[in-house]
Amino acid sequence: MANHVLLIEDEPNIMEAIRFILSRDGWKVTCHADGATAMAAIQRALPDVVVLDVMLPNRSGFDILKDLRGDPALKDLPVLMLTAKGQAKDRELAALLGSNDFMTKPFSNAEVRDRLRAMVRHG
Amino acid sequence: MGGQAGDGRGMARSALTGTRIRERRTVLGIKQADLARMAEISPSYLNLIEHNRRRIGGKLLTRIARSLAVEVSALTQGAEATLIDQLGEAAAAHPEIDAEVQRIDEFVGRFPGWAALIQDLQRRTGQLERRVASLVDRMAHDPILSTSLHELLTKVSAIKSTASILMETEDLDHNWTYRFHRNLQADSQKLAEGAAALVDYLDAEKDAELGLVSPQEEVEAWLNRHQFHFPGLETEVPDLVESVIGRNQALRSAPARELARAHLHRYRHEALAMPLEAFTAAALAEDFDPARLAMRFDCELPAVFRRLASLPSDSGLTQIGLVACDGAGALTLRKSSDLLSMPRFGAACALWPLYRALAQPMAPVRAVLEGASRPGQRFLAYAISHATYPQGFAGPAIYESLMVMIPPARLEPPDDIGPPQIVGTSCRVCPLRGCPARREPTILADGFDSGASNPQ
Numbered sequence: 377m378a379n380h381v382l383l384i385e386d387e388p389n390i391m392e393a394i395r396f397i398l399s400r401d402g403w404k405v406t407c408h409a410d411g412a413t414a415m416a417a418i419q420r421a422l423p424d425v426v427v428l429d430v431m432l433p434n435r436s437g438f439d440i441l442k443d444l445r446g447d448p449a450l451k452d453l454p455v456l457m458l459t460a461k462g463q464a465k466d467r468e469l470a471a472l473l474g475s476n477d478f479m480t481k482p483f484s485n486a487e488v489r490d491r492l493r494a495m496v497r498h499g
Numbered sequence: 500m501g502g503q504a505g506d507g508r509g510m511a512r513s514a515l516t517g518t519r520i521r522e523r524r525t526v527l528g529i530k531q532a533d534l535a536r537m538a539e540i541s542p543s544y545l546n547l548i549e550h551n552r553r554r555i556g557g558k559l560l561t562r563i564a565r566s567l568a569v570e571v572s573a574l575t576q577g578a579e580a581t582l583i584d585q586l587g588e589a590a591a592a593h594p595e596i597d598a599e600v601q602r603i604d605e606f607v608g609r610f611p612g613w614a615a616l617i618q619d620l621q622r623r624t625g626q627l628e629r630r631v632a633s634l635v636d637r638m639a640h641d642p643i644l645s646t647s648l649h650e651l652l653t654k655v656s657a658i659k660s661t662a663s664i665l666m667e668t669e670d671l672d673h674n675w676t677y678r679f680h681r682n683l684q685a686d687s688q689k690l691a692e693g694a695a696a697l698v699d700y701l702d703a704e705k706d707a708e709l710g711l712v713s714p715q716e717e718v719e720a721w722l723n724r725h726q727f728h729f730p731g732l733e734t735e736v737p738d739l740v741e742s743v744i745g746r747n748q749a750l751r752s753a754p755a756r757e758l759a760r761a762h763l764h765r766y767r768h769e770a771l772a773m774p775l776e777a778f779t780a781a782a783l784a785e786d787f788d789p790a791r792l793a794m795r796f797d798c799e800l801p802a803v804f805r806r807l808a809s810l811p812s813d814s815g816l817t818q819i820g821l822v823a824c825d826g827a828g829a830l831t832l833r834k835s836s837d838l839l840s841m842p843r844f845g846a847a848c849a850l851w852p853l854y855r856a857l858a859q860p861m862a863p864v865r866a867v868l869e870g871a872s873r874p875g876q877r878f879l880a881y882a883i884s885h886a887t888y889p890q891g892f893a894g895p896a897i898y899e900s901l902m903v904m905i906p907p908a909r910l911e912p913p914d915d916i917g918p919p920q921i922v923g924t925s926c927r928v929c930p931l932r933g934c935p936a937r938r939e940p941t942i943l944a945d946g947f948d949s950g951a952s953n954p955q
Contacts (some may be wrong), residue, residue, distance in 0.1 A: 389682040393660035396675070400668075431649060432779050460652035481656035485663045 377403040379496050384414050384440070385458065386432050390476035390481075392393030394427065397485045398492070415443050418450060425495050427488075428475075430459035430466065438473060445474040455497040458483070509742065515608045516560070517551035519574045523567045533629060537566040544675045551608040554930070556666075556869075575876050580609055582618055584840050584872050587928040589621035647697045654690040654805035658683060668706040714754035715831065721750055721759065723835050727821070728811045732767045733775045740764055772798050773806045782807065787819075787905050789881050790863060800863065800883045804903040808834050824853055826897065838904045839870055840924040849936040853902035856882035868904075871923040871931040880906040 381398055385391045397484045408417040411432030418426060418440075426444075430437035437457060444450045444472045457470045458479040470478045477491050517844075524534050535545040538559065547553045564571045578700050583603050585732045590598040592835040599606070606612045665671070671679075731739040740763045773796045785791040789803045796803070808821035820836025824847075833841045841847065847854075852864040884900035923929030926939045 387657055389657040389686055390653065390660060392678070392682065393657065396664060397660070454841060460649045462657070481652050482659045485655060485660050485667075 378402055379425065380404040380406070380421070380423040381425050381427060381492060382418060382421050382473070383407045383427045384411075384417070384432065384437070385409065385427065385429045386411075387429075393485070394488060397489055400492065401493075403432050403492070411437070411440060414440045418453070419447075421432075423453070425454040425456065425492055427456045427458055427492070430457060430470075438469060441470070441473045441475060456488075456491055456495060513914045515604055516550045516555055516575050517549045517553075517604070518608060520563055520567065521549040523569060523574070527567060529567075534563070534566055538562045551604045554604055572876055579842070581837070582614060584924070584928065585621060586614060587872070589617055591927045592621070592624075599777070609660075643700060644697075647693060647700065651690065651693050651697065654686050654693060657686045658690065661686070702912070714752050714758055717750060717752060717755035718758045718762065719833055721755075722762070723833075725813075727809045727834050729763065729766060729809075730811070733764060733770050740767055766805070769798070769802045769806050770809075772796060772802065775811070778806060779810060782810070789883075789903065799885070801885055801899070801901050804881070804883070804901045807903050807905075818904075818906040821901065822847075822851075822853055822904075823899060823901045824857065825899055826857070828854060828857065831899070832901075836904055838876070838906060839868065839922070840872075842925040843923060846938075847925055848929065849938070850920060850922045851902060852880050852882035852920075853900050855900065856884040857900040860884045860886055867922050868920040869919040871921050871929050877919050881905075 380449055381403050383391060383398075383405060385394070387406070388409075391407050391409070395407060398405050404422055406423070408414055409432075413436035414428075414432070427432075428437045428440060432440075437459070441455060441457070444453060444455065451474075454476045455474070457475045457478045458481065459463065459466060459478075465482075467478050476495055479488065479491065516934055520534075524531065531545055531549070532542045535542040538545065539562065540559065541752055544553070548555050560574065564574055567574075586603050586607070587600060590596070590600045591601075651713060660685050665676070665679050665683075668675075729743060731743055740760065743763060744750065744756055744760055749950070750759050773792075776848050778792070778796065781792055787807065789800055789807065792798075792807075793800050793803045797805075808819050810819060818837055819834075820838050821832065821834040822830060822841060823832035824830050828846060830841065831846060835841070852866045852868070856862070856864045861884070864880075866880050866882075867877055868880050869877045880902055882900060882902040886896040886898050888894060888896055921931055923931055923934075926934075926937050926941060929937075929941050931937075931941075
């Protein structure tokens with residue numbers, strides 16, 4: 377059975393590129409673009425792993441991650457944070473809130489794929 | 500006494516106090532030994548002074564000036580005082596270099612060109628440091644810049660991922676190829692637009708006074724460029740405050756414009772209460788005494804202080820300085836003056852009457868001051884502090900203290916004030932020895948000699 381990744385990203389062309397790459401790698405990919413409804417989307421989809429952008433409309437990825445870690449059913453869900461802000465403080469905040477991994481834009485397709493494979497393998 | 504300082508023949512070329520003494524003595528045909536005797540010091544010590552190997556001030560300088568029939572100021576005033584101050588600041592900024600600060604006078608006297616070069620480099624270094632700090636602050640906090648860069652990186656990411664797919668996927672079908680080409684084209688277009696917008700934004704800012712760290716500094720620089728005088732606000736009608744603000748390119752930030760607007764509205768109010776022509780005439784008639792001017796025009800003392808500092812340059816009073824601080828002692832307004840250097844950052848000299856006034860609200864303070872690094876150059880200072888209650892009885896009293904500085908060329912300090920108080924700019928660059936108000940060591944270890952204990 378294919379691993380399921382939920383991609384929460386508001387940039388449609390990044391969303392499409394990642395969906396294409398991961399689909400060809402055998403993943404089941406679902407996408408969501410809005411921060412405010414992201415938690416409901418995660419609870420509904422119950423994916424194996426989440427790719428979570430930090431800068432989202434209506435609600436930041438950090439807030440969503442915080443809620444995830446506070447939900448007993450989702451507190452162990454692997455999360456890869458994705459942001460254009462590569463500053464150390466963002467990385468530190470992501471780690472503090474319980475992110476499993478962190479990548480900055482621009483990223484390489486292969487690296488996203490490899491990181492997600494590793495997260496599912498170790499999750 | 501006096502009146503002969505400008506009689507030429509060398510005096511105009513003089514750079515330093517010692518050099519001026521030597522030149523003046525030569526002009527008058529007085530032997531060094533004779534002048535030394537008149538000044539009650541040894542000829543060898545006078546020789547050191549004349550070669551700028553000893554700093555001089557206080558009573559000794561007064562005796563020498565009297566012997567040479569000139570005002571003390573004729574021997575001390577000039578650009579070199581500012582130059583020496585700024586070289587001292589340069590040394591303070593680089594304590595690791597261990598510059599021979601006790602020989603600044605000698606250095607300025609022997610190598611005026613090099614000294615001017617260091618002064619200029621120090622000034623430019625300061626400008627660049629402030630610009631870097633300003634840019635770093637903008638990078639961290641400017642929401643427009645931050646959002647623009649985020650959008651650019653997002654577009655770059657989309658283009659990079661899409662291009663990789665097109666390059667690395669050998670069996671990509673026609674539909675996907677078309678979609679990715681379309682995405683590339685759209686993202687490239689948005690990237691180009693975003694980059695152009697960012698360049699426009701940065702271009703619009705490049706002429707701004709990025710070296711100015713805060714809105715307050717922005718406003719102060721602008722006020723000093725106008726010497727605190729705005730002819731357009733002196734007339735009865737119309738009120739041109741918005742016009743002055745609106746056409747000004749030096750006030751770029753919204754907070755600076757707001758501060759400037761508040762200043763100009765108050766200026767306008769005070770200009771109407773103390774009309775320029777009448778106020779200038781009264782100031783001359785009253786020897787610039789703020790208390791008497793306040794009574795004449797039925798205005799508060801702080802308003803009179805500000806009005807004195809706003810007198811136009813053609814009245815010959817451009818050296819009237821003004822400084823204000825809040826209840827915490829932080830300087831909130833500085834009108835540049837040759838009379839007294841003001842620190843750009845940090846606290847000023849605790850001996851300024853400005854702070855004495857702060858400690859006793861509504862009690863006027865008057866003093867004759869002498870800059871520690873400008874011996875013999877005295878001026879009159881008036882200070883007053885007052886409270887405002889912006890939140891009424893429920894809120895705290897907000898204190899402000901102001902000090903106005905009157906140049907000595909325009910009046911003789913009254914005799915009833917007492918001996919001059921020697922003050923500095925701030926402790927680090929103050930040469931005054933044994934100062935009871937010192938809070939940190941000076942880098943000018945040797946200070947100057949007041950003549951109190953001259954070797955004979």
